Amino acid sequence: MYNVVRKEQLGEVVTLLELEAPAIAAKAQAGQFVIVRLAEYSERIPLTLSDWDADRGTITIIFQHAGRSTEELACVEVGESIRDLAGPLGKATEVEKFGTVVCIGGGIGVAELRPIAKAMKAAGNKVISIVGARDKSLLILEDDMRKASCELHITTDNGSYGRKGFVSNVLQEIMDSGQKIDIIYAIGPVPMMRVIADQTRPAGIKTLVCLDAIMIDGTGMCGACRVTVDGKTKFTCVDGPDFDAHQINWEELVTRKKMYIPQEKEASRHYHEGCCGRCRK
Ligand SMILES: Cc1cc2nc3c(=O)[nH]c(=O)nc-3n(C[C@H](O)[C@H](O)[C@H](O)COP(=O)(O)OP(=O)(O)OC[C@H]3O[C@@H](n4cnc5c(N)ncnc54)[C@H](O)[C@@H]3O)c2cc1C
Ligand code: FES
Structure with a gap:
C-alpha cells in the first residue's frame, strides 16, 4: 500500500498526488515512470515520475483526468492509499x-x-x-x-x-x-x-520525444506498447519511452493508440453510472 501524503488540484482536470514510496524515490531518474494500480480490480496505468524526494521517501505523479482510471485516481484523498506501484520503469x-x-x-x-x-x-x-x-x-x-x-x-x-x-x-x-x-x-x-x-x-x-503508447505490464512482456522505430520493433516500456523523433512510424502509433477507444468509452460509462460521484464534485 502506498499512502497519499499530498493532493493538489492543478486545474479542473489535472491532479497532483504525492505518495510514500521510498524504494522508488531512491532510484528514480528523469524520464522514468510507474505503473499504478489503484485497487485490486483496477486497470494498470503508466504515469511519469514528475518529481521525487529520496529523503522524504516520496514520489509525485501528475495526471489529467482522461477516462475511468484517472478519474478514479483523482478521487483518492490524503490519508488513503494506492494498492500497487511498480517502478521506476523505462530507460532514464x-x-x-x-x-x-x-x-x-x-x-x-x-x-x-x-x-x-x-x-x-x-x-x-x-x-x-x-x-x-x-x-x-x-x-x-x-x-x-x-x-x-x-x-x-x-x-x-x-x-x-x-x-x-x-x-x-x-x-x-x-x-x-x-x-x-x-x-x-x-x-x-x-x-x-x-x-x-x-x-x-x-x-x-x-x-527526442517521449511516447505514450498503450501499456499493460510496463516490463516488456505483453507487447502492447510495440512501436516501430527506424524500421525495427521496439517496446516503449523497456526500450523507451524516449525515441528519436525522426525515426518513429507515427502512422502506426496513432492507429495503435486508437485501438481501444470503444472499450474506454464503455468503461467510462459504466463507472459514471455506478461511481460514488466524488470525482465530479
Ligand atoms: C510512459 C507513459 C507515461 C505517462 N505519463 C502520464 C502522466 O504523467 N500524466 C498523465 O496524465 N498521463 C500520462 N500518461 C497517459 C496515461 O497513462 C493515460 O492517460 C491513462 O492510462 C488513461 O487511462 P484512463 O482509464 O483514465 O482513460 P481511458 O479512457 O482508458 O483512455 C484515455 C486515453 O488514454 C490512453 N490510455 C488509456 N489506457 C492506457 C494505458 N494503459 N497506457 C497508456 N495509455 C493509455 C489512450 O490514448 C486513451 O485513448 C502516460 C502514458 C505513458 C505510456
Ligand atoms: S507494456 Fe507490455 S511490453 Fe511494454
Missing part, C-alpha cells in the same frame, strides 16, 4: 552536457517535462523551455518550469495567456534566429510531437 532520459537544449511540453506533457528540464539544467546546459496549452486554465507548473529553465516561453492556442499560437511557432522563431540548438526534447500530444519532428528533420537537429 539521456542527460549530459549537450550545450543548448530546447525542452518543449504541451498540455499534461509539462508534468513529464519538468524533471528533464531540471536535470538538463543541473548538467550545465542552457535550457530554453517552451510550454503550451490550449487555454490558460490548462497550463500547469509555470513557476517550476521557470526555475528549471534559463529561458521560458509560454503559448496558449487561444491567446488567453502568453503568446497566442503553438509551441512549434516559438520553436520556428528560435530556429530562424540562428540560435545554435544541440538537442530538442519534446513531450505532449502525438500531433504536437509529430509537427516538431517534421520541423527539425530538415535542419538535422537531434530531437
Whole structure:
C-alpha cells in the first residue's frame, strides 16, 4: 500500500498526488515512470515520475483526468492509499552536457517535462523551455518550469495567456534566429510531437520525444506498447519511452493508440453510472 501524503488540484482536470514510496524515490531518474494500480480490480496505468524526494521517501505523479482510471485516481484523498506501484520503469532520459537544449511540453506533457528540464539544467546546459496549452486554465507548473529553465516561453492556442499560437511557432522563431540548438526534447500530444519532428528533420537537429503508447505490464512482456522505430520493433516500456523523433512510424502509433477507444468509452460509462460521484464534485 502506498499512502497519499499530498493532493493538489492543478486545474479542473489535472491532479497532483504525492505518495510514500521510498524504494522508488531512491532510484528514480528523469524520464522514468510507474505503473499504478489503484485497487485490486483496477486497470494498470503508466504515469511519469514528475518529481521525487529520496529523503522524504516520496514520489509525485501528475495526471489529467482522461477516462475511468484517472478519474478514479483523482478521487483518492490524503490519508488513503494506492494498492500497487511498480517502478521506476523505462530507460532514464539521456542527460549530459549537450550545450543548448530546447525542452518543449504541451498540455499534461509539462508534468513529464519538468524533471528533464531540471536535470538538463543541473548538467550545465542552457535550457530554453517552451510550454503550451490550449487555454490558460490548462497550463500547469509555470513557476517550476521557470526555475528549471534559463529561458521560458509560454503559448496558449487561444491567446488567453502568453503568446497566442503553438509551441512549434516559438520553436520556428528560435530556429530562424540562428540560435545554435544541440538537442530538442519534446513531450505532449502525438500531433504536437509529430509537427516538431517534421520541423527539425530538415535542419538535422537531434530531437527526442517521449511516447505514450498503450501499456499493460510496463516490463516488456505483453507487447502492447510495440512501436516501430527506424524500421525495427521496439517496446516503449523497456526500450523507451524516449525515441528519436525522426525515426518513429507515427502512422502506426496513432492507429495503435486508437485501438481501444470503444472499450474506454464503455468503461467510462459504466463507472459514471455506478461511481460514488466524488470525482465530479
Ligand atoms: C510512459 C507513459 C507515461 C505517462 N505519463 C502520464 C502522466 O504523467 N500524466 C498523465 O496524465 N498521463 C500520462 N500518461 C497517459 C496515461 O497513462 C493515460 O492517460 C491513462 O492510462 C488513461 O487511462 P484512463 O482509464 O483514465 O482513460 P481511458 O479512457 O482508458 O483512455 C484515455 C486515453 O488514454 C490512453 N490510455 C488509456 N489506457 C492506457 C494505458 N494503459 N497506457 C497508456 N495509455 C493509455 C489512450 O490514448 C486513451 O485513448 C502516460 C502514458 C505513458 C505510456
Ligand atoms: S507494456 Fe507490455 S511490453 Fe511494454
